[in-house]
Amino acid sequence: MADPDQQQQLEQLEAKIDAAKQRSAPKPRADEHYSQAQLAWRMVIELVAGLGIGFGIGYGLDLLFGTLPIFMVLFVMLGLAAGVKTMLRSAQEIQDKKVAEEAENKSP
Numbered sequence: 001m002a003d004p005d006q007q008q009q010l011e012q013l014e015a016k017i018d019a020a021k022q023r024s025a026p027k028p029r030a031d032e033h034y035s036q037a038q039l040a041w042r043m044v045i046e047l048v049a050g051l052g053i054g055f056g057i058g059y060g061l062d063l064l065f066g067t068l069p070i071f072m073v074l075f076v077m078l079g080l081a082a083g084v085k086t087m088l089r090s091a092q093e094i095q096d097k098k099v100a101e102e103a104e105n106k107s108p
Contacts, residue, residue: 043090047083054079 058075062068 039090039094043087046086046090047080050079050081050083050086051076052079054082 054075054077055072057079058069058072061071061075065071
């Protein structure tokens with residue numbers, strides 16, 4: 001068995017190695033992490049894009065067939081549903097990333 005002096009030196013060496021590893025660990029880049037505002041804008045853009053595409057398709061079909069704005073209303077509703085579905089998928093993706101980060105931070 002090692003004497004107490006060697007044990008203490010070994011513990012000091014391990015502490016120095018851990019400190020060196022922490023200093024040389026790669027730092028996360030600022031652009032890799034999204035702020036809350038960026039996430040909110042992403043979701044708003046997804047919703048508006050769905051509405052815009054639905055409006056464009058519906059309006060185009062109404063012009064093509066010469067109908068009342070029935071296709072426009074129908075496709076705006078479909079675009080809204082698609083936009084909400086995309087927003088929910090993005091929110092789930094963000095939540096999964098946060099859960100993975102928390103699990104990674106908790107693991108020893």
